[in-house]
Amino acid sequence: MAWLNLLKANLKKEYLELKRYLPNTIAMILTFYIIFLGLFGVIQMVGDPTTQDANTQYVIVNYIFWFLTITIINSIGYEVINEAMRGTLEQLSMSPMGIWRIMAARLLSTTVINLTIVIALLYVSMATAGQWLNIDVVTLVPIMLLTLVGMFGISFIIAGISIILKQVQAFLQILQFILMALAFIPLSLSPIIQFLPFVKGFDMVREVMIHGVSLSQFAMNDFLVLLASALFYFALGLGVFIYCERVAMEKGLLAHY
Amino acid sequence: MEPIVEVHNLHKQYKKRKTNEFTQAVSDVSFAVYPGEILGLLGPNGAGKTTTIKMICGLLRQDEGTITIKGIDNKKKRLKALRHISAVLEGNRNLYWRLTVRENLEYFAGNRGKSKREVREKIERFLRDFHLKEKEHELVNRLSRGMQQKLAIAVAMLADTEVILLDEPTLGIDIETSYEVREILKQIVKDAKKTIIISSHDMDVIQDICERTVIINQGQIVIDEKIDNLLKLFAVRNYKLTLGAPLTTEQQRLLREKFPAYQYEETDHLQAVIEVDLAGNEEFYDLFDLLKLAKTPVESIDREMVNFEQIFMKIVKGEGGNGLAQPS
Numbered sequence: 001m002a003w004l005n006l007l008k009a010n011l012k013k014e015y016l017e018l019k020r021y022l023p024n025t026i027a028m029i030l031t032f033y034i035i036f037l038g039l040f041g042v043i044q045m046v047g048d049p050t051t052q053d054a055n056t057q058y059v060i061v062n063y064i065f066w067f068l069t070i071t072i073i074n075s076i077g078y079e080v081i082n083e084a085m086r087g088t089l090e091q092l093s094m095s096p097m098g099i100w101r102i103m104a105a106r107l108l109s110t111t112v113i114n115l116t117i118v119i120a121l122l123y124v125s126m127a128t129a130g131q132w133l134n135i136d137v138v139t140l141v142p143i144m145l146l147t148l149v150g151m152f153g154i155s156f157i158i159a160g161i162s163i164i165l166k167q168v169q170a171f172l173q174i175l176q177f178i179l180m181a182l183a184f185i186p187l188s189l190s191p192i193i194q195f196l197p198f199v200k201g202f203d204m205v206r207e208v209m210i211h212g213v214s215l216s217q218f219a220m221n222d223f224l225v226l227l228a229s230a231l232f233y234f235a236l237g238l239g240v241f242i243y244c245e246r247v248a249m250e251k252g253l254l255a256h257y
Numbered sequence: 258m259e260p261i262v263e264v265h266n267l268h269k270q271y272k273k274r275k276t277n278e279f280t281q282a283v284s285d286v287s288f289a290v291y292p293g294e295i296l297g298l299l300g301p302n303g304a305g306k307t308t309t310i311k312m313i314c315g316l317l318r319q320d321e322g323t324i325t326i327k328g329i330d331n332k333k334k335r336l337k338a339l340r341h342i343s344a345v346l347e348g349n350r351n352l353y354w355r356l357t358v359r360e361n362l363e364y365f366a367g368n369r370g371k372s373k374r375e376v377r378e379k380i381e382r383f384l385r386d387f388h389l390k391e392k393e394h395e396l397v398n399r400l401s402r403g404m405q406q407k408l409a410i411a412v413a414m415l416a417d418t419e420v421i422l423l424d425e426p427t428l429g430i431d432i433e434t435s436y437e438v439r440e441i442l443k444q445i446v447k448d449a450k451k452t453i454i455i456s457s458h459d460m461d462v463i464q465d466i467c468e469r470t471v472i473i474n475q476g477q478i479v480i481d482e483k484i485d486n487l488l489k490l491f492a493v494r495n496y497k498l499t500l501g502a503p504l505t506t507e508q509q510r511l512l513r514e515k516f517p518a519y520q521y522e523e524t525d526h527l528q529a530v531i532e533v534d535l536a537g538n539e540e541f542y543d544l545f546d547l548l549k550l551a552k553t554p555v556e557s558i559d560r561e562m563v564n565f566e567q568i569f570m571k572i573v574k575g576e577g578g579n580g581l582a583q584p585s
Contacts, residue, residue: 002370009367013356020355020396087350090316091412095368096339102368249318252271252311255347 003105006097010105014113029117032067036125039063057133057210060125064118065202066183069151070176071114076107076155077172080162089163090254093245100241103159107152139208139215146223147201149230153237154197160237160244164253197233200226259328260289261341261452262313262420267322269308282308284476286322290454292419295446297467297484298456301573305476306456307346310424313454314344326420343416346424349405351412354398358389358408361397365412376415383411387441403434410441414449421445423455427462435462442466460566464488474573484565491568494534495561498544501554503529511547516540518571532561534571 018025036059043055080103083089093099126132158175162168187194187203194200204222207213248254267286270279283305290296300306311317313324315335324331324338331338345351352361359380366376384390387407397405406426413421426442427435443466445451457463463470464484472480480487503523504512512519512531520532535541548555 001372005367005370005372008372009364012367013353013360013364016360017353017355086354087347088353090311090314090346091344091351091365092368093316094314094339094342094344095370096336097368097370098336246318249316252308252317254316 002097003101006101007105007108010102011109011112014106014109018113029121032121033124036060036063037128040129053131054210056129056131058206060122060129060131060133061206061209062184062202064122064125065205066180067121068114068118069179069183069198071117072107072111072148072151073155073158073179074172074175075110075114076103077158077162077168077175079106080159081168084163084253084255087255093254099245100156100238103156103241104152107155111148111152133209134212136208136212136214139213139218140205142215142223143201143204143208143226146226146230147198147205150198150201150233153230153233153235156234156237156241160241163248164244164251166253194225195229197229200229258291261292261327262290262454263323263325264288264309264313265323265325267309267312267324268320269305269312269317270320281476283312283319283473286473286476286478288471288478288481290420290452292452293446293450294469295442295453295455295467297463297470298454298473299460299463299470299569300473304473306473307424309473310344310346310422310454310456314342314346314422315339316346341418342420342422343413343418344422344424345406345409345413345426346422349397349402349409351409352397352405355396357394357396358384358400359393361408362412362415366415369416379415379417383414386444387411388437401434403430403437406430406434406438407441410438414445418451420452420454423453423457425457426455427457427459435459439465460564460569464565472569472572479575480572487568488563488565491534491563491571494536495563496533496535497559497561498531498533498555499557499559500529500531500548501556502527502551504531504553505551508547508551508553511550515543515547518574528556 039059040056043052043059047055080089083092089099092102095102122133158172161171165171182196182199183202185193185196185199187199194203200222204213204218204226207218265287267283268281269283270281272279286305286309288296298306298309308317312319313326313331315331315338318332326338327341329338329341353364356364362380362383363373363376366380367373384393387410389404389408389411392400392404397408400408410423410426413423423442427438430438439462442453442455446453446466455463455467467484469483470480470487471478503526504521509521512521516533518534521529523529531544533544535544
């Protein structure tokens, strides 16, 4: 019950802050859409006409998922920095629920909110491009859930680093491009890269949305790799976060002001 | 009675980033706080007060020593210990400025795992008691600093813990709100039977609401005593002697030697005044022996009233002398 109350409180806070910073939210969505239009225009004008449709579909999926990873992973880093500077991180750290549980609740909340925005953007992008992708909910939900678990692991690592390093903003900006590489990289490049965070998940999503692969058509091995990767990165992320929290408490870094 | 907070042999040092040298922030600090007590933790800037408070809150890990909250070791079982403690560390900075008064209260309660329904009545009561009801739907960034401070205290109160730590609760607020905050704190102790540890530079606040004080200087406890005892002790010790003639040069030299913290002023050629801190009878006799050397007439002896701020300054400057209770 305490977990549920924690989640409800954070979901409400994230929603309220999104509403209060509405101009920022609208600007972020518009920026996303304008960049998408640019990419779409480039494909239309200079792309090979024979692969135009396929390229557009790849751009929609990759770009949407890159946006999702940024809003979840990067935003938790910025949020931790802001909280440390405001002085609220110390207050959160005094909760008997433990800061990692609060961060988990934050991650779940931002994911719910950002997924809603991303789904809306997906439909707007598809309508703009006139390319309708295969939205097979039954197949996409389990893949997305496991992919998000791995993504939360990376988010925990970023949150942990943000607690102990004051000058982490520069790294967060570079991180956007690392995330872009992970979102756009095709698995066909090398089988090894499927073990990188959420690469396997995004590849399976592409298979579903672009090539119309259904749940039963995936090999068991695909799901095993996805599950192992999700659990590995989540455990790693949580371990790193708890370690960073401990370091912060040793050195007095929970407040950056 | 068992102490509710017990701090034992606390040590903490920080590493300086540039020189890699260590600075001792807190050294061998020990004290106990009993249920229902209001303890003032005092000291000049950089004395180690905030470090001590943050270690009690579990926000900072001590290098050595133990802290127990209701018998729970806060290093070994941090989250369990946190169930009994809440704090206002940076006052208005501990709040979400883009949330309203009510939303802040609900959010922090939720972060401790409490539902809206569980805290509904308490929120109503605190909004009323803290005179925040009219502002409940106002964003925190639109409130005055005093209002924000009251809200931060209400947030800590809502956690419903036995121990509340307050770091500089009246810093930067006007006299009227400071008075209101003091009254609220007194009411909290009276009605809710809370234990409060308060750190402040405002000696009026400490004198007004605390029963006992622990003064820290350069990371170490220099005094652990009841405030009433300190006031009595220093009031008895502070004397003003009006003399019928100025002191000779030799007498002034001896006065400087014996009583380094003295004040001497010649009001005119016929009169002089000595203000001196006399810790015991021996020092009294020494002073009279000194006056007897030139048969200086004594016109009056008055006991000076001292306030807590003067006492604090004397203790911090090491002018406590004998007769003070040593820290436990």
